[in-house]
Amino acid sequence: MKNFLFSRHRLEIFCLIFSVLPLTIQAQSQPHKITGTVSDNSGVLPGVSIIIKNSQTATISNGNGGYTIEAKPTDTLVFSFIGYKTQYITVNNQTKINVILQDDATQLQEVKVNAGYYSVKEKERTGSIAKVSSKDIEKQPVTNVIAVMQGRMAGVEVTQDSGAPGGAFQIKIRGQNSLRADGNQPLYIIDGVSYSSETIGSLNTSGMMPTMTSPLNSINPSDIESIEILKDADATAIYGSRGANGVVLITTKKGKSDKTVFSVNASTGVASVTKKLDLMNTQEYLAMRAQAFANDGITTYPDYAYDINGTWSQDRYTDWQEELIGGTAEINNLQASVSGGSKNTQYLLSGNTRLETTVYPKAFKYRKSAAHFSMNHTADNNRFKLNFSANYTAQNNNQPATDLTAVSRTLAPNAPALYDANGSLNWENSTWDNPLALLESEFFSKIKDFNANAVLSYNILPNLQLKTSLGYTDLRSNESNTQPSTMYNPAYGLGSEISGISNNITSRTSWIAEPQINGNWNLGKAKVEALLGTTFQSQITNRLFQSGFGFSSNSLIHDIASANLKAIDLSDEAVYNYQAVFARINYNYDSRYILNITGRRDGSSRFGPGKQFANFGAVGAAWVFSEEKLLQGNSILSFGKLRTSYGTTGNDQIGDYQFLDTYVSSGNTYQGTIGLQPIRLFNPEFGWETNKKFEAALEAGFFQDRIFLTSAYYNNRSTNQLVGIPLPGTTGFQTLQGNLDATVQNTGLEFTLASKNIAGNDFSWTTNFNISFNRNKLLSYPGLETSPYANTYVVGQSVNIVKLYHYTGFNPLTNLYEFEDVNNDGQITSLADRQTIANLSPKYFGGLQNNLRYKNLQLDFLFHFVKQQSFGYMPGVPGTAVNQLSEVSHQQLPFTSGANGEVIAAYYRYGLSDAALQDASFVRLKNVSLTYDIPLKTKDLKCQLYFQGQNLLTFTPYNSGDPEFKFSGYLPPLRVFTTGVKLTL
Template structure:
């Protein structure tokens, strides 16, 4: 019995064990059926797609953990394929994104979504011109923005994309008129000459001349000559780097004194051929208007002015107050003449692809922008660009070719209506009569739309091409060369036909005028180079670049004026003019050659020394002065790599410093020679010559000594990253015209003045990752620059013609002004400080108040917020500055509107007022006081502002909706909101009577397949 019981129990136990084995193995068996039949011993094909949740990521590295020298890259669509075992682990890495560790776990198809990592930016390689360097290992000061920043901005000029985004880079727009340029200053003004402060522009390795391609009076709608930088389409740019200090710029020698702007265009990527397009539509309007008088205020001003002048019967030409014009009429002329809505259209397309050895990209762009002025005018730009990269099978030979051709067609009115819109009387007559014709109100009204008959026309054709060849001679030695070519043709004209005058005057076509300018510019450059890179031992790495530059630029400018036409229909035909004047006929050749080198030593990836040098030769200087040497030394200590900082809250720390000398030859061609110009007079059949410049064999290079110290620190895995830089630049040997006694027959001689200009400043950049989850990311970028410009020395300044322009110890951009002490309560006139106490107010003795017109500080605050497929970017730009109050123009009381603020004016003895009494121009004392007012600090006002410079909201449609195609919908805005106490129209653009920057709102749809 016992044995039987034992057997029963044993049998039951075996049963239970068997059932347990079956039950426990069932999931495994089930899983085994569901799993692909992958082997743990053999290699299996693993594939998938890599995205960032919104778009596919090409060029991502996919490796196998613990397997050396094996990795693949994702193609243009983010797809990858590799061989791996079932129990292997994938390591997926991509610059700018967090590395993902993905176990294969018997899967065959693995789709991976990477998360962006702004804390990994130190690993990004940045363009430094003749070489590239990791962000964390650079010893120089280089600011950078990429296509991600550029593509959120609805602008047509590449310089506009940098406003408020880079420390030490101050950019202001010259006008809101389509096709206008921008003014850029990198770390202040170095030269006494306003045209000697432009940086060097490099497009894909090709120097690009930024000199204006027009003159002021052939472009009457522009406050400044036409800028060639409009030729580049921002949508073609992959990155923009700004080289600022000596270490970064010295390799460019004499051309880098004012900084270097490197533009790198987009290139094709290996993978499936894809097509992308960006269709954009939008509108633009003036940001804000000046606060001017309404009709009631205006007529009160006029009547009070006549009363002050003792006039009881209004003159016959006082149409606004004598009853000729309707006293109850009101027109807001600012809105009427500049308050229109410009329409913006932009289409960008591209096709790209290629294999692992050959990649290509071809892109095209067309843009059109109408104006805010009355009339049918527009600015059109089209361009096509091609990039081709090829690598030989053995990876030793590489070639890259880039070319872009741009056509601009700018059709604008010949008159800028901004000034007239601020001065027309608010009760002036209507623009059109009952028949729809221009209204001249019986000859009493000079209709502003008369200028619609005239036109500003400009056409620009621009080609920029570059070819790069390289060959790996040895594992550590590469030989290469760059070949560049540019060809620019520009034609512009400004016409004023006789039809712009009142028909009652009976002026014929013989009074028609036209100004025509033609500019052609060609250049070529050849730059052979050697690049040697070798690890000398386990701790020391050596990187050497040696090269030379051979460049030539030829240019011609012909500017003519013509009048006396037999018919207005022939105004563009100079042969029909009775009088043709040649103002400029200039042919020039500029030759430049240099030898340059860079030696970089990196010890233990902690201590870095960078030596750069360049010897330049320029045809702009005379014999014996054509060559000069420039160089710099930069050093960096990555102290976060020291053992005592390991495992601390400090994730990155670098201290860097640089010192060097760069130069400048921005003086124009042939300035050292004695030159002659035609007198225009005919003597016995021969045109006479007039000497215009004296020969100066000692004319030589302007030099700029640059010093910088900077600290870069990152904490919490670089979630908070701070850069703090202090610099001092000293520019000497200034290239200027030195005044000569009148007895010499010349006003000046081009020479090197022993004057020194100093720029000092502190730049701060802060980058933070505020919040990061799987679906939500919020990051912030902040920069601020505090700069000080100073004229350190100027020999015999008081005895020179510059004594009223500059002051030693003060900035260059100043105005010497009278000091306004207010309005005299008894006389009602402005009173000024009598500095020498002689009882008279004179410019020579009393204009001693120095007004600094440089910004005190400037910067920007940028935020980026991502939530799933949504992304919001916005940038606030801020500037602390003072400038002229452009709303306070003209003579209050005379015919012409005035600022509404003039209501606070003197009316009777004893009044305490801001503005003096009104006059129609008959009161000589009041007129003199008003003239002095515009040369006094009374017109200086706070022009500081905070502006919502840019905002962009985008949504990426899920790819599964579109069967793998990508589609993004974007709403963008530019110059949307401005917070300022400025009394004029717009605080950013401070040139009187020109159109301020426009407020732009666009919508776009972007797709690729």
């Protein structure tokens, strides 16, 4: 009975198990929906691949990092993304799985970088390529694409021309190669289309800008996905004659395969001058003026000395810097985009508008609006692909034609008030020129720029692809500078008959077509890639510069037809045709030994017969020594590569028709016909500038690349310089455009260091540091002593030098500055005694960037530093009616009211002496970005708040204004603060 009961009990248990088991098995095998988000230490990650292990079921994360997938509890989800460690997570009974991917040092080497005509893995590149991504671009409240590179790239020196809205930037990649100031611009490529950086407009119409208008303002930073800088011969030789000064590759944003995503980004900000000069107050200024007249033996102040003879109040004080350039500019920016698509077709459409005012007393505005569209399509069989992108930008800029910065620093502190009791401009009985009257003269600029590109590719075989890149650009610029009669004192009785306008209209259109064939073959452990292509390009530039004078009314000043006197000062059309064939062969053995060979044969219409074609090429090699068996598996060195390159590139930045006999209208009429006059002589030997480049570099990663160091040495030599060769005056011409056997050398060292200091789920900290040392030298210049540049250049010195007097001290007996008489002839003369050399090139420059993240809060800041010297602020002879630095009142200086010619001559020699040099080195908190991702319950809406700052703090011994700024008397860079919100749905 006992055995029976036991058996019966056991039977019931078995029955229960067998009855439940099918239900359990069924539950375990039943798929259910799983949702979640994928992110890294910086934020959400779109495009992450989520696959059910050992199955074909997969999805990718959307633009918000979210995903949805159906899986069984027994399944394992595999999360993978290039540059991150793959994560495996068992589903179990979870319905929500959020994943934070960690950087994978080894995988980061697999990320591809854009090299122009081809892309290459970071690990396997043989050339020198620096990159800035959209993550860094979006953190900067700037409107010019060049500004985003400042302090972030080794070997890339960026300076700002003006703090005024629409101001240009100068960029030098590894120094100055050409003796011509306009021959050092890099080549710009936007989505495969070359973009001309040649200035538009005219110095006669540029107004307050120290340089002519740059077309690069048309590129909208908000539409940029990445910027790559190609620096060495291996990276630039494939661009041949246009790559001597480096290549800037700009890739715009593209759509992604996902659900439709809407994004709106709105910000508002303010800007002001970074630093005002410490100038004399009224008491210090009047004391200086009194001493100056006393030194000149003048006891009765002249009638025109209104500042000190009692005409103007002796107690009045105005901070003219505050009054004229101390305002607050407003900046408003709005960006909106929609993107989405399917597996085969993706699209992106975005629009942007930006409005900036100025720091001047009058309301001036700069408005820039842009639209961007891109579409990618892939056929179902993946053999045909189409990529299309288009950008359109419209700029309207209204600025004063005269920069008030100079007058704000020189005007007497007791000068009269700007307005009279009636609120009108105060002319104080014609005793001064009211500076606000200068604002009546205005600079107007309207620029419309269109850029489009299409890339069609077809895989005729699995390893053979045909591709064609087509591009078109169209730029229209219309700028004017007005001088109405209202800018003059009404007491002069001048009417609109003296009003004038200068107008410059420029149009530039170009097209480019580049058919290519690409192939790749695997030969055991070896891999071979080949590229062959051609380039056909044409550019037409039309310019019309005209002026008008005398209008019946100032309201008609923009209608030149209404002028009494009209003149066409320039009307021309320039055609630039360019053809080339290029090739690349890359041999890669076992991802360890890499050889890259590039070549290009160029033809340009800018050179004379027989000189229109030239060959350029380079060889690059790399050894990934960390792949050697001896070093594999060690815990310290995670990556190591040696690379080197040598090659030649060219420079054809000399303008059109420089080798031809050129004539312009003389403007003189003879027997009813306007004649022509020659301005340039024919030179059939006019050929290319050539730049020979050598580089050797070491890249090393330590502790799974948590510390990554790159060090590079380069030596570039630019020969066959295109300069003006002096001619005897009897020829009627000053120079002949031609090639000079002068050689300019740039050598340097570059170091970059990237470190992942802390990499946690809640907190992370990364640091990026770069520093560059460039040494520029003029190696040879035949006939320099008899050339117009004899007092400009010195063989063996930098091309960016000045020759100076050597200051020996102040003589209290003569009350004069004294200088070294180098040739001991008893006289101080410019040619003989200006022999002290001052190098104005930076000794080194770089940047330090840190990124800190704590959960949803992220802080990013960049310090930019430069070691350099520059001239101090010298507004005019101390003692004349020009305000000075406050420190001048405490120094023993030769003051004169203007009557002592010896003091005046000594002052100007002082300004051209080594005593006028100052240490202009600086460390600047260039950029700060603070963002906060608001945690919301809904997954479909993302909200980010941010604060951004530019040029916040500057540490420098320089006391003469902004140490970065190169143009004295013009508005320096501004300090900018912006706040904004970004919504993504």
